Amino acid sequence: MADLMHWSRWGNPAHRTELPESAWKLLELAFGPPRETPAVPFESLTLPPSALPPEALSAFHEVLGDGNVLLDDAARVQHTRGKSTPDLLKIRGGDVTDAPDAVLRPGSHSDVTKVLEICAEHRVAVVPFGGGTSVVGGLAARRNGLSGVVTLDMARLDRLVSLDKLAGVATLEAGLLGPHAEELLAAEGFTLGHFPQSFEYASIGGFAATRSSGQASSGYGRFDAMVVGLKVATPIGTLVLGSAPSNAAGPDLRQLVLGSEGAFGVITEVTVRIHPVPDVRIYETWRFGSFTAGRDAMRKLTQDGLRPTVIRLSDEAETAINLAKPSEVGSSSTxxxxxxxxxxxxxxxxxxxxxxxxxxxxxxGGEALGAEDGQQWADGRFHGPYLRDVLLDRGVLVETLETATFWSNVDALYSSVKSAIESSLSDQGTPAIVLCHISHVYETGASLYFTVAARQLDNPLAQWEKAKQAASDAMIASGATITHHHAIGRDHKPWLAQEIGPVGVDILRAVKGRVDPAGILNPGVLIP
Amino acid sequence: MADLMHWSRWGNPAHRTELPESAWKLLELAFGPPRETPAVPFESLTLPPSALPPEALSAFHEVLGDGNVLLDDAARVQHTRGKSTPDLLKIRGGDVTDAPDAVLRPGSHSDVTKVLEICAEHRVAVVPFGGGTSVVGGLAARRNGLSGVVTLDMARLDRLVSLDKLAGVATLEAGLLGPHAEELLAAEGFTLGHFPQSFEYASIGGFAATRSSGQASSGYGRFDAMVVGLKVATPIGTLVLGSAPSNAAGPDLRQLVLGSEGAFGVITEVTVRIHPVPDVRIYETWRFGSFTAGRDAMRKLTQDGLRPTVIRLSDEAETAINLAKPSEVGSSSTxxxxxxxxxxxxxxxxxxxxxxxxxxxxxxGGEALGAEDGQQWADGRFHGPYLRDVLLDRGVLVETLETATFWSNVDALYSSVKSAIESSLSDQGTPAIVLCHISHVYETGASLYFTVAARQLDNPLAQWEKAKQAASDAMIASGATITHHHAIGRDHKPWLAQEIGPVGVDILRAVKGRVDPAGILNPGVLIP
Structure with a gap:
């Protein structure tokens, strides 16, 4: 499990990114002097006892072999939750109540199928786990009234199953992490082109299960638009989809699996469209007079059919704090x-x-600033989550959230979410810094990605939950979506119910009830 | 009901397109001398008596007003089926057993909701009807064990509900036919850009319900890719979808409604992305040495990110018969x-x-032939179905079918479907002419559209059903889809079951059972 992230931090702490001194000064001005708010030591954690039905446990051993049924504390802690700020705050405080009873490591689709059979028979909940990067509570291992809960770590499903150069499609196993998938494709001259901030630790199956969207979505498309086929293990059998790029053969069931977050089945293979490795990669920056001017330019460009591979726009606050250049956060901006x-x-x-x-x-009205800052952005684009750990260590609360809407509603949504967050945190006595950028564009609209920082209160979890609730209410009240690319998990369920209404919820329940009659699949996520 | 098509023919017979003499000569060489095979006269039709529960009928009158509950023979015959060749052969032979008991004309979403309540209470089946252009048996009004069946003619839902110029989205009522929708949008300076061959008589709701794809899909996209929002009346309530261009808020339920063919609910409004009316429209033709060479060029172009608004390629046989120029079918080609x-x-x-x-x-390797033939193609592109009527009148069996696959499988699919059709008809003693073109392209694949003609046997319906079965079996055996843009209806159900497998079918059944517990919604279509 070499690729697993640190139990209480993002990624591999050896790659820790430091915040420059200038940024600390800025934060001190805003939030007061830093203080130490470290995570508890690993040794102090007390796990609930593993409590699986003995018949289930021995069946798991039989199917997977002893080395792939892990009951040790390290494995259980590492699979306890995802990496949202609330997840980190909980585990940093020593809360490991969401640890699974065991971590299972299937090696094939057939292994997954057999595990699901055992779980259905013995009423054991199953949490599919790719890279563990969920930021919406999608990975908390809870029993929900069942007799136990196991995490299905998909890391051993890491093969490039097939590659069709003529059609430009590849079938990848679900457990492949982003860099490994790119490496296998690059050996054949191809790239997938999916680079979300979580890229270094997120999995192909996770991209599909959460409808991920990467930083190059303008050029390569959202992950759901890349998918042409899926293989899914469900308790009632295997579902294989993808007879053509598109068709009219009834509803597109691929789009029902995409975003299903392990609640309808375990995705074991994903067939995606791929592209030749680019000969050229250029990243540039531009300055616009205001967020509104830049946003109008993005809209016009997209509606005119001009889509750079990457296009992003920071608001005035984010530009001022220079977040696009992690190495210079807080230094003077353009x-x-x-x-x-x-x-x-x-x-x-x-x-x-x-x-x-x-x-x-x-x-x-854009002013071209050249390639230097653009390359810096590209070099640092996976560092954000490391900075969060450093801030959480020193008394700062920091988290991100995101939404999307149609162009005509972007202004209203921006103001409403920003002011909801600001008011909520101010009202709690901790004025916030709220930064925003447009991270993905469509002909008809765009997504807004907010970064929020404030001084931590004694209970930062409750502090953030209030702000998150206010922001989420503002999104739905604005007619926008509760999430553009982070998914639902547990955290967004109440707002999903408002977004799709009671008939939409009923449809999700009907599908869930049919494919998972025992209710073992990632219980508690997605379905309100 | 001015826009309704002729009861036994496509469209308005005043717009009848004649086949040139050269084409008749060609057909005579292939199939022998023409003979008259006319439709029965309208007067000879004998409709089954309208047999609705009286309480239901009076409730319909109360909700819709007398003028919108039609029981007359003309209305019932005009709504008997769609316009596939089997549909036409049946009605030309006097078979009106699939006539609805009544034709209802709701004027609003609320009317539709009330009608569904009445139908659920009195166990009356409901067939939503847009323009009546189904070619897959999607509109046969059958009781399926219920107490009666009504057709819901959506023609009165014909408003442009709203238009957002900044976002480039418009909300259209489902009953709007293609030309009327374009007219309303053009008045505001916009176009939808959806031009299937059925354009003149097909409806916005029908485009959505069947996942239609137009001749300009390379530039404007498939209809399902144009849709950003939907309003659907179901027996358990109204479903409203479309909070953003795309999101990660669980499965994309829009893609479950698209392609649902009236089996999950009645689509009453569709929100679509629109484009400024083009300043320029140019259609050109090119010659390639072979179908393979042309196909490789299409693939390369698309994979290089170059997408003309329209791109189509006829095979050698279709090119030779000059089908791209309806006025010159049968004359010398290039x-x-x-x-x-x-x-x-x-x-x-x-x-x-x-x-x-x-x-x-x-x-x-393409040779540019200029704009003359391209403009002729554009001028005649909605004429195909009129030619079919003329052929059916004179002893020729003619029908189309279509499929799609990934580029690496196009050759195998083409050969296999073509030879399945040729063998089936030859074995019946009626050697066929089989033409094909690539009608829609994707980065990863393309669709194949076949036109088949043969001499009619005494039972042309049975004759065609054998050929259709052979072609469909060949599609599925090739790993392709049973339909790229014609939908499932009744005709494609057995192959849909093979394409999505038992788990896929179970999912469709689960959704159906939940939203339509009484089973009143277009019973018998879509779900195997």
């Missing part, structure tokens, strides 16, 4: 609002697209 | 394989895209 544009592909394609985008952004 | 490319948009965008496509198609 003013206005910073946009990142990136181009990947053949020289010819990049040249053609870049020329057209550059011409249009210039007409729309 | 040889090789004909490709149509079309560009729509601003002058700048069209110029940019056209230059890039032209350069690449030339490198890939």
């Amino acid at each position: 003013g206005g609002c910073l946009m990142v544009t990136g181009y990947e592909g053949t020289e010819e394609r990049v040249a053609r697209l870049r020329a057209a985008v550059t011409a249009e952004l210039t007409v729309l | 040889g090789g394989c004909l490709m149509v490319t079309g560009y729509e948009g601003t002058e700048e965008r069209v110029a940019r895209l056209r230059a890039a496509v032209t350069a690449e198609l030339t490198v890939l």
Whole structure:
């Protein structure tokens, strides 16, 4: 389990990213002097006893072999939850009540099927686990009235099953983490092009189960748009989908599996469209006078059919704090609002697209700042979660949340969510810094990604829950979605119910009831 | 009901398209001398008596008003089935056993909801009816053990509900036919860009319910890709979807409604992305040496990110018969394989895209033939179904069918379906003409659209059913889809079951059972 993240922090602490001194000064001005708020030591954790039915446990051993049924504390703690700030606050405080009774490591689709049979027979809950990067409470191992709960660590399903160069599609096993998948594809000359901030630790199955969206979504598309086929183990049998890129053969059931978060089945293989490894990768920055001006430029560009591979726009606050350059957070910025544009592909394609985008952004009032800052953004784009750990260590509460809406509603949504967060934290006596960027664009709309920081109160969990509730209420009241790319998990369920209404909820329940009659699949997530 | 099609023919017979003499000569060579095979006269039809529970009938009158509850023969016959060749053969032979007991014309979402309540209470089946263009048996009004069956003609739901110019989205009522929807949008400077062959008589709700795909899908996308929101009346309440262009808020339930063919609810409003009316529309033709060469060029172009608004490629047989120019079917062709490319948009965008496509198609071996034939294709592109009527009148059996697969499988699928059709009809003593074109392209694959003609046997329905079965078996055996854009209806159900497997079928049944507990919604369609 070399790739597993640290039990109480993001990723591998050896890759820890430090915040520059200038940023600490800025934070001290805003929140007062830093103080030490460390995690409890691993040794102090007290796990609830593992309590699986002995028949189930011996059946797991029989199917998977002893080395793949883990009952030790380290494995159980490492699979306790995901990596949202609430998850981290809980485990940093020593709360491991959501640890599974065991961690199982299936090696094949058939292993998964057999495990599901055993779990259904003995009423044991199953939590599928890819890279453990959930930030919405999708991985808490709870029994929900069943006799036990196991986490299904998919890491051994790590093969490139097939690659069709002509069609540009590859079938990947669900447990492959982002970098490993890219490595296997690169050996054949291809890339998937899916780079969410969680890329280094997130899995192919997780991307599918949560409808992930990467930082290059403008060019390569959302993960759900990349998927052409799926293989899913359910308690009532295997579902194989993907007879064509698109069809009219009834509802698109792939889109029912995508976003199902382990509640309908365990995704074991994902067939995705792939692209030749780009010859050229260029990332540039632009300055716009205001967030509104930059946003209008993004909209116009997208509606004119010009889609850079990457396009992002920070608001004034995020630009000022220079979050696009993790190594310089807090140092002086260029003013206005910073946009990142990136181009990947053949020289010819990049040249053609870049020329057209550059011409249009210039007409729309953008000032080209060159490639230096853009490359810095690209180099540091997976570092954000490491910075969070450093802040959590020193008395700062920090978390992100995101939503999406249609272009005509972006302004209202931005103001409403920002002010809901600010009011909630101010009312608690901890004025907040709220930063925002547009992270993904569509012809008809865009997503807004907020980063929030405040001084930690004595109970930072309760403090954040109030702010999160206010932000979520504001999203739904604005007619926007509760999540553009983080999924539902446990944390977003009340707002999903409002977003899709009682008939929508009934449909999810009907599917769940049919494919999972014993209710063993990741109980408590997704379905309100 | 001015827009309703002729009871036994496509569209408005005043717009009848004649086949040129050269084509008749060709057909005579292939199939022998033409003979008259006319439809029975309307007067000879004998409808089964309308047999609705009296309480239901009076409730319908109360909700809709007398003028919107039609029991007359003309209305019932006009809503008897769709317009597949089997549908036409049946009704031309006088078979009106699939006539509804009544035709209801709701005027609003609320009307639809009330009708569903009455139908659920009195166990009356409901067949939603847009323009009546189904070619897969989606509109046969059958009781399926219930006490009666009504057709819900959506024609009065014909408003442009709202238009958001900034976001480029419009909400259209489901009963709007293609031309009327385009007219309402054009008045505001926009187009939807959805032009299937059925465009003149198909409805917005029907496009959604069947996952339609238009001839300009390369540029504007499939209909399901255009949809950002839906309003659906179900027996358990109203479902409203579409909080953002895309999100991660669980499974995308829009994609479960799209393709549901009236079995899960009645779609009353569809919110779609729209585009400014193009300044320029150019359609051109190209010649490639072979179907394989043209197909490789299409694939390369699409994978390089160059997507003309329209791109289609006829095989050698279809090119030879000159089907791209209905006015000249049967006359001499240019040889090789004909490709149509079309560009729509601003002058700048069209110029940019056209230059890039032209350069690449030339490198890939295409010979540019100019705009004359392309414009002829565009002018005649809705005429195909009229030609079918003329052929059915004179002893020729003619029908189309379509499928899709990944690029690496296109060759095998093409050969296998073509030879299955040829063998089946030859074995029946009626050698066939089988034509094919690639009608829609994706980065990862394409659709194949076949046109089949043969001499009619005494029982042309049985004759075609054998050929259709052979073609469908070949599609599934090739790992392709049973339908790229015609939907399932009744005709494709056995193959859908094979395509999505027992778990897929169970999921459809679960949703159906939950939203339609009385089983009143278009019983017999979609769900195997």
